[in-house]
Amino acid sequence: MKKFALILISSVLFFTACNKNKLDCCVFPETVTVTLKFTHNWDGTPITATDFNDFKFTTENGELVSIEKLRYLVSNITLDSQIKNYNLINIGENTDLEINFTDINQGTNNLKFTFGFADADNTDGIYQDLNSVSFNVPEMMGGGYHFMQFDGKYKDTNNEDASFNYHAIRAVDMSDTNNLIFEDTSFEVDLGTVEITNNAIVEVKVNIAEWFKNPNTWNLNELNTVLMPNFEAQKMMSANGKTVFSLGDIN
Amino acid sequence: MNCSSKEEEIYTPIPYNLEIPTLFTDKLIAPIIPTNNPLTVEGIALGKKLFFDTILSGDETQSCASCHNPTNAFTDDAQFSNGIDGDFGTRNSMPLFNLAWNFDERFAWDGKEFSLENQALEPVSNPTEMNSDWKTVIEKLQNHTEYPTLFLQAFGTLTIDSTLVTKAIAQYERTLISGNSKFDQFLLGETTLTSEEQNGFDIFMDEARGDCFHCHGSNNNPLWTDNAFHNNGLDSNFSDLGLGAITGDPADNGKFKSPSIRNLAFTAPYMHDGRFATLEEVINHYSEGLQPSSTIDPLMKKVNQGGVNLSSKDKADLKAFLLTLSDFDFINNTDFKE
Numbered sequence: 198m199k200k201f202a203l204i205l206i207s208s209v210l211f212f213t214a215c216n217k218n219k220l221d222c223c224v225f226p227e228t229v230t231v232t233l234k235f236t237h238n239w240d241g242t243p244i245t246a247t248d249f250n251d252f253k254f255t256t257e258n259g260e261l262v263s264i265e266k267l268r269y270l271v272s273n274i275t276l277d278s279q280i281k282n283y284n285l286i287n288i289g290e291n292t293d294l295e296i297n298f299t300d301i302n303q304g305t306n307n308l309k310f311t312f313g314f315a316d317a318d319n320t321d322g323i324y325q326d327l328n329s330v331s332f333n334v335p336e337m338m339g340g341g342y343h344f345m346q347f348d349g350k351y352k353d354t355n356n357e358d359a360s361f362n363y364h365a366i367r368a369v370d371m372s373d374t375n376n377l378i379f380e381d382t383s384f385e386v387d388l389g390t391v392e393i394t395n396n397a398i399v400e401v402k403v404n405i406a407e408w409f410k411n412p413n414t415w416n417l418n419e420l421n422t423v424l425m426p427n428f429e430a431q432k433m434m435s436a437n438g439k440t441v442f443s444l445g446d447i448n
Numbered sequence: 449m450n451c452s453s454k455e456e457e458i459y460t461p462i463p464y465n466l467e468i469p470t471l472f473t474d475k476l477i478a479p480i481i482p483t484n485n486p487l488t489v490e491g492i493a494l495g496k497k498l499f500f501d502t503i504l505s506g507d508e509t510q511s512c513a514s515c516h517n518p519t520n521a522f523t524d525d526a527q528f529s530n531g532i533d534g535d536f537g538t539r540n541s542m543p544l545f546n547l548a549w550n551f552d553e554r555f556a557w558d559g560k561e562f563s564l565e566n567q568a569l570e571p572v573s574n575p576t577e578m579n580s581d582w583k584t585v586i587e588k589l590q591n592h593t594e595y596p597t598l599f600l601q602a603f604g605t606l607t608i609d610s611t612l613v614t615k616a617i618a619q620y621e622r623t624l625i626s627g628n629s630k631f632d633q634f635l636l637g638e639t640t641l642t643s644e645e646q647n648g649f650d651i652f653m654d655e656a657r658g659d660c661f662h663c664h665g666s667n668n669n670p671l672w673t674d675n676a677f678h679n680n681g682l683d684s685n686f687s688d689l690g691l692g693a694i695t696g697d698p699a700d701n702g703k704f705k706s707p708s709i710r711n712l713a714f715t716a717p718y719m720h721d722g723r724f725a726t727l728e729e730v731i732n733h734y735s736e737g738l739q740p741s742s743t744i745d746p747l748m749k750k751v752n753q754g755g756v757n758l759s760s761k762d763k764a765d766l767k768a769f770l771l772t773l774s775d776f777d778f779i780n781n782t783d784f785k786e
Contacts, residue, residue: 249699250699250743265745265746266746321668322474322475322667322668325474325475325476325477326477328475328476328668328669329475329476329477329549329551329669329671330551330674331661331662331663331665331666331669331674333661333666333668333669335653335654335655335661335666336653336667337650337653337654346662348745348746348747349746350746357752358740358742359751359752360744360745360746360747360748360749360751361746362655362746362747362749364655422655422746422749422750423655423656423659423749425655426655426656
């Protein structure tokens with residue numbers, strides 16, 4: 198009986214002492230929750246939906262612009278060994294600006310995602326939620342999905358309001374409609390390693406001004422609407438997009 | 449145990465599953481069915497009876513169907529509908545179909561009503577519509593020979609109120625599904641398009657010509673609307689602020705809900721104010737008639753040229769395509785009629 202009681206007491210002590218915060222006696226991998234938070238700015242000036250519909254930003258080329266709609270897709274969002282398929286971020290509607298990961302291992306983790314869909318994932322009509330919000334690309338252009346819909350107005354050379362539809366898709370050369378030529382203009386955004394020591398919010402900074410800046414200084418007076426079938430414009434967007442995203446604060 | 453408790457035990461409404469077209473299940477997320485108003489056979493039947501019953505109006509001359517006629521895809525053929533006293537509203541009656549797929553649940557041209565249930569509340573007391581009041585309507589329903597029993601069967605209570613009335617009507621409205629037009633059949637491989645219809649579809653989908661798809665759906669969005677609010681360049685100065693009057697945001701002035709382009713053959717006149725009598729007028733508007741304003745949607749291209757300047761042939765073909773979205777089964781469906 199004494200022996201049984203001793204075993205019982207020892208077991209109780211072992212299991213109560215061995216919780217996840219005190220691991221002297223045993224090793225459990227510690228997992229945490231990580232939230233990716235996409236914040237938006239124009240060369241450092243924060244942008245939210247309240248900044249829309251107002252001529253308050255100036256492009257590298259000097260055009261004054263008003264943002265009216267901006268939604269974009271990121272896919273294969275990878276942190277640690279976890280991958281989220283895709284996420285449609287809509288700044289104007291203030292929806293899906295955060296992506297949550299649970300059970301992330303503490304320590305050093307790589308963070309990366311794809312802007313838009315890589316060809317392998319860009320299959321026409323298969324994502325019901327994206328169909329439901331009309332994010333599709335016409336079949337005549339190869340189908341699949343937009344990577345970004347960025348609509349607004351700019352002041353043209355006569356200081357008149359003019360529209361722009363900066364819509365990023367997989368580039369398609371339609372000069373021969375019977376022989377479309379595609380180029381995958383999605384791109385990987387590798388934000389490097391992040392040190393996760395506890396539950397954390399990882400900021401992904403999105404500088405919208407970069408879409409008009411680097412390496413291609415974008416002239417809205419020349420490239421404004423009907424950019425989806427513009428093969429060269431799509432490649433320029435893709436090139437400019439690569440400096441849009443950067444790693445922000447980790448809290 | 450009192451009587452109502454016994455009755456609640458006796459009547460269990462039969463759950464009802466929507467008959468959803470294949471294209472909808474393939475392409476769209478699930479329809480919105482509120483958890484506090486699940487579809488039932490009895491609830492839908494009651495909603496249908498109420499929808500067609502003039503008991504909801506002040507002088508019992510008008511029902512919901514007076515302005516939302518099944519033959520017209522649940523709108524009417526007037527620019528503005530007149531109420532029981534002969535007064536006219538200021539907006540064109542909206543067609544009713546595929547309402548369960550309005551994912552943001554903002555109804556009416558200006559988005560003022562959140563949820564189908566709430567939408568059904570307003571016309572009863574609107575002086576330019578049914579011009580009644582809910583207290584009177586409820587008294588009439590409560591004293592009716594059939595309704596108390598029907599409410600009991602649908603909702604387990606003999607006590608009628610406006611919440612239950614609108615719940616029943618909303619259940620019926622969610623069954624109004626239109627998904628069997630010629631173009632649907634084409635997408636299912638059951639028929640072919642004429643060359644004119646195919647060219648019209650190409651114009652619709654071409655960003656350089658019609659560019660209609662950004663707001664009005666596509667073969668991958670069989671709703672043929674984004675259910676969002678846009679200023680489509682009807683006016684430079686607004687006599688009706690639309691969404692802006694609801695949100696109070698000047699940036700929303702002149703914005704109205706994009707209607708579905710299904711069933712246009714049955715829903716003339718067009719636009720929120722019914723200003724266009726024909727589809728030709730609608731197409732001409734987008735081609736040459738755009739009016740600039742501070743809130744015009746950036747998707748309205750070449751505004752300073754009046755629009756995208758379609759050729760006569762392209763206009764005719766675009767119309768031919770639009771008419772392939774006419775769903776005759778829908779307007780003739782006896783399940784939807786009185």
